Amino acid sequence: MTSDPMNNPNPQSPKQQEDEFFSGYSRWPKSIKSFFFKFIPLLFVGVVLFGVIVPRVHDQFNAGKFSRGEFQGLLVGEPVPHLLVPRKGKIESGSQFSRYLLSGFSKSAPPAKVTDHIGKWVQLKGTAVHRNNLTVVATGGAEPIDAPAGAPSAPEPGIPLGKFSLNGEILDGKCYPGVMKPGQGKTHRACAIRCISGGVPAVFRSHNEQGDPLYFLLADNEGKAVNKQVLDLVADPIQIEGEVTQYGDLFVIKADPSSYQRV
Amino acid sequence: MSVAYKSIQWNRTKIIYDLLLLAAIAIYLFLFTWSAQQISPDLEMLGIQIRAFGSAAFILLHVILSIGPLCRLNRKFLPLLYNRRHMGVTMFFLGLIHAIGFNLSSLPLLDKLPFKIPFKVTGALYWYHDFGDLDPIVSQFAGNTHYGSLVRFPFETLGVIGLAILFLMAITSHDFWLANLTAPIWKGLHMMVYVAYAALVGHVALGAIQTNRHPLLTVVVGLGLIWITVIHLIAALKERRGDQPIRNTAPATDNFVEIGSIYDIPNTRAKIVSVAGERVAVFKYDGKVSAISNVCQHQNGPLGEGKFIDGCITCPWHGYQYLPETGASPPPFVESVPTFNVQVRGDRIFVSTIPNPPGTQTPAAHIPPELEGQA
Structure with a gap:
């Protein structure tokens, strides 16, 4: 039988140690017990190290934030529903409007209670998710209102910037700004496909020469949304060659989705 | 030891083993969440929990796969092997929670309690596939079907394969199945853990690593794979040496x-x-x-x-x-x-x-x- 180290303070010879035998239902032999008194703390040091370090080797952090609020603006339908909110204060240059993309709650397009009012001034409640200069407002309905006094009567016309060939990734306009972190890349692909399929605006993220992100709304040659046509290319590295038009601080790239190339 | 099939034949060793195992997992999950929150206060915590449970299962799988070879190399590790099946079943549940989540408060009896149990974790299946225009399970398999491409390969399917094997192992882990399937069949089924490991390495490599591209993550997963391969080879070589024919002995006579x-x-x-x-x-x-x-x-x-x-x-x-x-x-x-x-x-x-x-x-x-x- 094995010796019980608690009742046997005499040190063991190497031969005795060799003859020790572990069975789960008996008392532990002394040499195995002392081995585990060292090994288990070591295991727990490993647990602590992994627990602290592993979350830091995941690129899951971005500055996207949520804020609930009430927004008043001009509702525009194409290429995707978005809200033009007059900028407050003195605007010396740039657009008179901030442009907020619209989605429904969960992975869906804004509901008819919103899109029925396209072309009108509306007030809506929702959750704004924003990252850099990309903002989406998730909302369940909109109320028509009179145009606020002093507001611009119509959005400025688009400025054609010419033909560009851009490399980047198709993202959904809701998770990427901050609903999910990260809301891009392969692990997020399935979610982005469901979002875009459900009607959340498809956004193309490219970058300038300095590496700063640039966002483009995707539209076909007629300026319509392309959601259903781009599902298979979501989250893949792709190249789009198309006509870029600037609407204030919003860029739209028009191209036939069948011409998008994986790179 | 084996005649009466009790659900678990507890003894002191198993109880201490399981308590240490659960404590280690609880510490890991807590530290993972805490450490993530230290970096950024406005993280999306559901995604963090999915990663916490998934990484816990993957790390524990490495521990489980190390036990066999370590015991071949040094008998002092045998107590780890004694209750390895509890570790395996625990690992399966960590993987399952990573995939489909866990919601204690929705259990029929627990929602009648006068206090709310806050423990709820959302799984990857729901967080990534639900709330859309397809059933999450359909989305899981229909969303990406590029099985012919390594870069676009649906890493989620590899996770499903790994989890399915671990499920089969977990439900047959009891000695009842060992006796009724017979040891060779049971052992064969449970050797499938290596297929599960291969699938899960693929799941991590073509999912988390491909997306995050953090060099340390790649190095750690790579070292894990090398560690598992090398200790198995060393243990196999040692075993093989023991199987060498006996030398300097008389030839067989009368059988x-x-x-x-x-x-x-x-x-x-x-x-x-x-x-x-x-x-x-x-x-x-x-x-x-x-x-x-x-x-x-x-x-x-x-x-x-x-x-x-x-x-x-x-x-x-x-x-x-x-x-x-x-x-x-x-x-x-x-x-x-x-x-x-x-x-x-x-x-x-x-x-x-x-x-x-x-x-x-x-x-x-x-x-x-x-x-x-x-x-």
């Missing part, structure tokens, strides 16, 4: 082969020899020598690394016991292993190359009294 001297074997211990391609454990005890199959009926543990205790050969893995002269477990237990006829001529031991059916009464060979003292 008996010489396997060495009585002086080679410590008292109450065994020498493992390869006889006619089968591993045989030759035990020396009480002035006698007996030989039985080296393969324990329970989980194919190496009986020859066991010890003769209380009149029985005792397996080093889970303490299953066999009488040396019959190869049968003492009543009321029912396991039995093949025995081998043994002769002692002078100090030399000869073992029959033909096994006797399990449980056959096989007289032990007596060590000559004049040699017994020296042996």
Whole structure:
């Protein structure tokens, strides 16, 4: 039988140690017990190290934030529903409007209670998710209102910037700004496909020469949304060659989705 | 040890083992969440939890796969093997929570409690696939079907394959299934853990690593794979050396082969020899020598690394016991292993190359009294 180290303070010879035998239902032999008194703390040091370090080797952090609020603006339908909110204060240059993309709650397009009012001034409640200069407002309905006094009567016309060939990734306009972190890349692909399929605006993220992100709304040659046509290319590295038009601080790239190339 | 199928036959070792295991997992999950929050206060916590449970399962799988080879290399690790199945089932549940989440508060009885249990975790299936225009399960398999491309390969499917194998292993982990499926089939099923490991390495490599591209993440997963491969190779090489034919011995006569001297074997211990391609454990005890199959009926543990205790050969893995002269477990237990006829001529031991059916009464060979003292 094995010796019980608690009742046997005499040190063991190497031969005795060799003859020790572990069975789960008996008392532990002394040499195995002392081995585990060292090994288990070591295991727990490993647990602590992994627990602290592993979350830091995941690129899951971005500055996207949520804020609930009430927004008043001009509702525009194409290429995707978005809200033009007059900028407050003195605007010396740039657009008179901030442009907020619209989605429904969960992975869906804004509901008819919103899109029925396209072309009108509306007030809506929702959750704004924003990252850099990309903002989406998730909302369940909109109320028509009179145009606020002093507001611009119509959005400025688009400025054609010419033909560009851009490399980047198709993202959904809701998770990427901050609903999910990260809301891009392969692990997020399935979610982005469901979002875009459900009607959340498809956004193309490219970058300038300095590496700063640039966002483009995707539209076909007629300026319509392309959601259903781009599902298979979501989250893949792709190249789009198309006509870029600037609407204030919003860029739209028009191209036939069948011409998008994986790179 | 095995006759009555209780759900779990608890003992002190198993209780301490499980408490340490659960404590380690709880500490890991807590630290993972805490550490993530230290970097950014406005993280999306559901995604963090998915990663916490997934990484916990993946790390624990490495620990589980290390136990077998470590025990082959150093017997001091055997207590880790003793309750390895609890670790395996726990790992499966961590993977399952990573995939489909966990919601205690929705259990029918618990929602009647006067207090709310806050513990709720959202799984990857719901977080990434739900709330859309397809059923999450359909989205899981229909969303990405680029099986022909490595870069676009649906890494989620590899996770499903790994989890399905772990599920089969978890539901058959009880000794009831071990006895009824028979040890070779059960062992074969549970060797599928290596297929699960391969699938899960692919799941991590083509998912988290491909997306995050953090060099340290790649290095850690790569080192894990190298570690598992290398310790298995080292353990296999050691095992192989033990299977080398016995040298400097007389050729087999009358179906008996010489396997060495009585002086080679410590008292109450065994020498493992390869006889006619089968591993045989030759035990020396009480002035006698007996030989039985080296393969324990329970989980194919190496009986020859066991010890003769209380009149029985005792397996080093889970303490299953066999009488040396019959190869049968003492009543009321029912396991039995093949025995081998043994002769002692002078100090030399000869073992029959033909096994006797399990449980056959096989007289032990007596060590000559004049040699017994020296042996």
